Amino acid sequence: MLYPLNVDLTGRCVVIVGGGTVAERKVCGILAADPEASVRVIAPALTDALRVLADRGRIAWHSEQYTNGDLTDAFLVYAATDSPAVNASVAAEAEKRGILVNVIDDPRASTFHIPSTVRRGDFLLTVSTGGGSPALSRAIRMELEQLYPEAFGQWLERVAHLRREMRTMLSTSRERTAFWRIALRPYILNMVHDGELEKAEVELRNAALDIGAKSSDGSD
Secondary structure: OOOOOOOOOOOOEEEEEOOOHHHHHHHHHHHHHOOOOEEEEEOOOOOHHHHHHHHOOOOEEEOOOOOOOOOOOOOEEEEOOOOHHHHHHHHHHHHHHOOEEEEOOOHHHOOOOOOEEEEEOOEEEEEOOOOOOHHHHHHHHHHHHHHOOOHHHHHHHHHHHHHHHHHHHOOOHHHHHHHHHHHOOHHHHHHHHOOOHHHHHHHHHHHHHHHHHHHHOOOO
């Protein structure tokens, strides 16, 4: 059984061995999660998209075959070539160095797995089957994409701002608890789902005023 963990990759070196479409997906996922991650790709050739990233300086490209010792300074490693033997060698070096490694063609040799992900800004949902059924993970991810559209990322930004305001407006934990119960009610979340963010925010601000008024007159 896997232990879920969100990792900050800022300034950390992530090594991807391989330059094909799988490696491209891994690189794009890493940069989407943390543009400040240091990504090193080891491969004699790259996809067009990876070459563009290399030309722009977004990734460091070592245009050579993997050899033992290439994982120096790595924090995470992906073995993403089309050669099981090369991937096994990468996994062996990673194990020897105590580095977490994901092997695309051998879940049992992997010390971490990448879940299917729905990212809406800082709002992140993940689904994992521990490598048992990637297809099921993808199917559930697709459902989550429909349930939580891009508006939820924008809503999270608004909620974070509201949270800071509520600390001043609602002085007791009881008041703040009442406020957040309203914020999570289905009719509010339905507004967010439909992109009616302004309307949802107005509803919450009115709720905060009502809660504050009830507390001040002792009716709550």
